[in-house]
Amino acid sequence: MKIKSPCVNKNEVEPLCRAGADELFCGMEPYSWSRQFKDLCMNQRSANASFSKLADLEEAINIAHKYKAKVHVAINAFFYLKEQYQIVQKIIKDVLGAGADGVILVDPWLLSNMDKRTLRDKDVVMGCDAVIFNSASVEFYKNLGATRIVLPRSMTIKEISEVVKLNSAIEYEVFIINDLCYFEDGLCTYCKEQSDTVTQEGKGIKKYNFFSCVRTSNRGSRGGCRTEFSRERLSLMQNRKLKVNRRFSFWDKKHIEGCGACALYDFKIIGITSLKVLDRNLPAEEKIKATAFIKKSQEFLDNDDISRLDYEEKCRVLFKQVFKTRCNQYDCYYPLWKKLYT
């Protein structure tokens, strides 16, 4: 199984490859795009988490290729406006021309309308926002030209295994660490909401700095799905209010980081191609640490005789060593696998 790590600039490439990344993914949003469409982002992350110059991306790709690592570029907005489609297609062409080994797409129309010669011998990855929960969806995207499917993070190991068994002639990628999101990417519009660029205006006066942004913190400094709400609960059966905690947030102590290292044992059996380390927005040290942790966990499996229990125990010990905290069910990517996978 390959390890796929996120990167946002060329400086991160070498340490990530050294930490064990076999593949890297990044975003691309050229200046020309930002100038023309301003706040309409080209991919699911903000412009700050993407390359803005093709030359930088090319350099990053060259460094990655030295370490025999592949680079996939995310062009994964939910959809583009009519006038954007041609520009996006050109950018994909440029990115692949710069040496990228594949693209991460979400929009089926973009996939179906891409020039097949451009995508020849390249990886065409359907991102998790494509919402692929079943073998028929895999077939849908395969027929359109996808070569790899990223399965959503909320799938259990049993469900993953069923999909892979029924449609094994394509590569699969699963999430393994960080960014255990509460909502389903492809069915949620919040992430796109958060991808705003904050621009500094002028040099500032004394202690004061000026910034401008489209989505101000009038929405709450956390915003989107991280907003804190006051809650009332109603019983639909009895038509009355119930007592519950008034304060509510979808992220309240739950699903903050996310780790699924102990599921590698099953993924090896199922035949998963790639394990995705998440979150382009994290600091480089965190990404390197997570990549190295997954690499080490994977190395435990080099010993074919290792039992599931031994492997899990080793992962738990390693997790505590690396992250200085114990693994827990709230942060577990695949918490139900013991019950559901036999």
Place this chain on the structure above:
Amino acid sequence: MEKALHVNRLNGLKYFRKGKYQRIYWGPEFCQNLIPTIKQTREILQFTEQNNLELSIVTPFVTERGLIILKNIFNWLKGQKIKKLEIIVNDWGILECLNREYKGIFEISLGRLLVRQQRDPAVKTNLKKQVPFLMKNKDGNIDIFVHRTPSRKWQAGIKASYVNSSVSQDLLSRFGVKRLELNNLIQGLNLDGIRFKKSLYTPYINISTTRFCPMETRYQKVYRINVCNKECRRYLDILRNRSIPKIIYKIGNTIFYKNPLNQSTLNKYEVDRVVFQTELFF
């Protein structure tokens, strides 16, 4: 203008008024645990026949388990030889399946989850000028954030959806899609260039959906997947935050806000069907 009533369980038919509705929408949009049985579907079919109504079957996004259940229902419906039976698709896999195994049998409509509009109600606050705010830095400096009015393209973009471009519509036509299901968004709708028939839902707009069921009841202390006690039929959470211009309703695995339709909106958008959700049911 056709009016449809969306029901998800048989007792939802109590909201039916003869002469007011011409169509029944039957089934859940967001959760495969609530897919009705063939027996329930048979009853709804009898009801529509008795009242001379059209029927649309609503399908959610599904895993392999849900796909098998839906295929059984489709096979049964195929045997009933109903004319103009419509299936509302919220999963690309179901669209693929209908196109491969049931081609020409059902009329296909693209569901709200696949149309992918920008459904966050807080978006509207970004369209108007807002007061600046201050934030103190760690180093003692003060950052002043000023709201930048978004460009016209951004404003058009957040009102648009997947299906505005002709490219996307060509692909959907290849898969036999004839109709789109749309939310009546708080920021307005951009329906430029859409050549499909359009249905508009009222009054609830789905904001976001998860598979981690978040009802947090005495039966369910941890968010979980695939373990269902149908808490969504027992509890409703109402969430408020002053930065969001609408009250948020959390029921089952989805959150909603309310934005009822008015006549002027209907005339403006040229919709030919309105879907009434009489209650926030699951």
